[in-house]
Amino acid sequence: MGEHLIKMPDVGEGIAEAEVVEWHVKVGDLVREDMVLAAVMTDKATVEIPSPVDGEVAWLGAQIGEVVAIGSPLIRLTVEGEGIAPASGKAEVRTANKQAQPDAVTDAIAAETARGVVADHPAKSVARRGPDDARRSAGQQLYGVPVRRAEGEKPIASPAVRLRAREAGIDLRQVSGTGPAGRITHEDLDVYITHGWRTAKAHGLAQKTSVEQIKVAGLRRKIAEKMAISKSRIPHITYVEEVDVTALEDLRAALNSSKRADRPKLTLLPFVMQALVKAIAEYPHLNAIYDDDAGLIHQHSGVHIGIATQTKAGLVVPVVQHAEGRDLWGCAIELNRLAEAAKAGTATREELGGSTITITSLGAIGGIVTTPVINYPEVAILGVNKIMVRPVWDGATFIPRKMMNLSSSFDHRVIDGWDAAIFVQRIKTLLESPAMIFVET
Template sequence: MGEHVIKMPDVGEGIAEAELVEWHVKVGDLVREDAVLAAVMTDKATVEIPSPVEGEILWLGAEIGDVVATGSPLVRLKVKGEEAGASSGDAGMKAAVEGSQADGVAEKPSVAGKALDAKAKTAGRGGSPMAAETMRSTQRLVQSQPPLRAEGEKPLASPAVRLRAQEAGIDLRQVPGSGPAGRITHEDLDAFFTHGRQVTKVSGLAPNTSVEDIKVVGLRRRIAEKMALSHSRIPHITYIEEVDVTSLEDLRAALNKQKREDQPRLTLLPFLMRAMVKAIAEQPHLNALYDDDAGIIRQHGGVHIGIAAQTASGLMVPVVKHVEARDLWSCGAEVNRLAEAAKAGTATREELSGSTITITSLGAMGGVATTPMINYPEVAIIGVNKIMVRPVWDGSTFIPRKMMNLSSSFDHRVVDGWDAAVFVQRIKTLLETPAMIFVEG
């Protein structure tokens, strides 16, 4: 038997580090070759790390949320047919792994856990009769109760918690877990030793004084950092305008009725994207990225529109490239393709970067008005609010019209309020008279 150390691989594109967002294994697990060990994230793209060998997990070199440098020890396994030490030939690898353990990477029992362990061992060696009786009572209580979890369902717990439970003769399936995903902690064991599995019944209303610390990791941390950067660096100006989309909705319905089978069902977005292309042609300085460190505005010819998409992991912004060269159907098909890739977690880094202006929409939950945050380092974002039927005065009577607000934000360092208003008013005109979207020149 020997040991094999797996290092953080080079995930490509010159990336020197990645954030660990998920472990698929734990210490003690037996893994097969090519089994997924962990997932890491780089610039919103998640990469899975497989095992090159078959073996038993001895040590994990990072916790979820840690940023791991390329080449750092990540996993150590017990394998057959290899000499002791790192299989990669790195003489210092084993020392680095053991040093990480000495520095506190490996999980250690809590102070309360150590005290209870000591009591349990003392009772088992013929210590205090009262302590021994308490332990025997706890074990009798455990044996008399059915398990919380089904047969074969493995409770989540660290190796240290499992060792304590084993020494005390406790079936962890009977211990309620208070950690993430029901993970059993040392505090849960402490409570179980003291009270057994008791459920306090509360009648009426009662205060909830619990506090849960949730570590911000993965995509949620990326979003938080991006929003903080946008808010701290960009002085926002938000302009809201009402748009009558009755004619546009009639046109959209007509086009969807006669579309070919190979064409996507059109939403509002392709029309808005084409309207933005025409408006940008008249105000090209809005299709830009602002490098505030260098003091340079990079004005782009190609219109690459980011589409903010909500996924199970959080907000992602896939990018439709070169919208100026696409028609309605091409825009719709690409939006659908990228949205599916983002939701499935298969969108590439290329598909999630390069936007020069962004559309954000909450669909039917879009509200009356919003104050969208600019997707740094862009200088503008167009926010779509929900469509509602409202009474509109036509000069002689009120008539029902389909109305929608555009809530758009601009970088006030680059875009003056007047220019922002002109831009939104141009988009409003195009959407209210949709035939103009198709007029060339």
């Protein structure tokens, strides 16, 4: 057996270190070449580290949340044979020292002896077990009886055998081995697959007492820090209003049915962005950054709309810069581009910063009401809830209408309740009469 040492790779020009944000494997796991082992985060991006070889994870060099220097040891794999030569000097491979470290066969024989089980030389025969155990030697099999191993005893098998068993859904603890000291071979797996014991799944209720500790690291740590700052520094006021978007949905469907091939399909958000730009032109103090340390409000003329976007790594906020200079289709195109970059982890720092006001939406699962947390240090955030068909009284009867709630939060140090209400009411008017969004006043 040999070892393959994987070092923290060079993940980008000028990057000296990276934070380990996710392990996809643990010690003892079997991996194949190109299988993702870990994810590390720099200030610019999250990078996945694949395995260059097949093997078994023997050692992990960092905990979640630890920062590791480029070139430092990160993962050690046990591989079959004498090991694999390092590629381009970026990985170190060394053969295991068999004199200093007894192999698995010797360890197994020592364990058998300690339990008082008589064993012959491992190269010649298999340790003799009790009458209830599967008694096997080369060329002899006992089918239909599960192997009984001592508490905590691990079956002996090579990484290749373990990987094959895992992919086949076989618990090696139930397989007898004919190799030295009971080592499980590929032939043993073949016999087990053909004739072996299948344990029945237990049914019924059972108490669970385990507690998993999850390190808050990487993007999740940054999100936690920013949310904590926002809620501790900003006294939030949340205002909720329902909006009839029936006419808006009809307009959106008509535009999508006649759009050019080079244009994306319109969602609700570009219309909300256009309404937001128009409302800010009338109430510019909502488009601001509050520097509470200096006691200054930075009121911006450019409308840079952050769009809260859920990714596999967590919540990020790509920014549509200068929405006031884009039309409906321009907002849609930029929104799609940024969303794809954010989800792929390729969005730049510039694309993830500089917002002056934020829109948050959970789409079809957006709930009836939410209480959005302001994207510090902004002073307002507009929350879009899901569209539902509800009965609405028109003065004579109930009619079905497509209704949606807007749940918006404001910094009460800067924005009074009255200002928050009239701002949301203006957006409501624009969305309920969407032609007004596109008419110059």
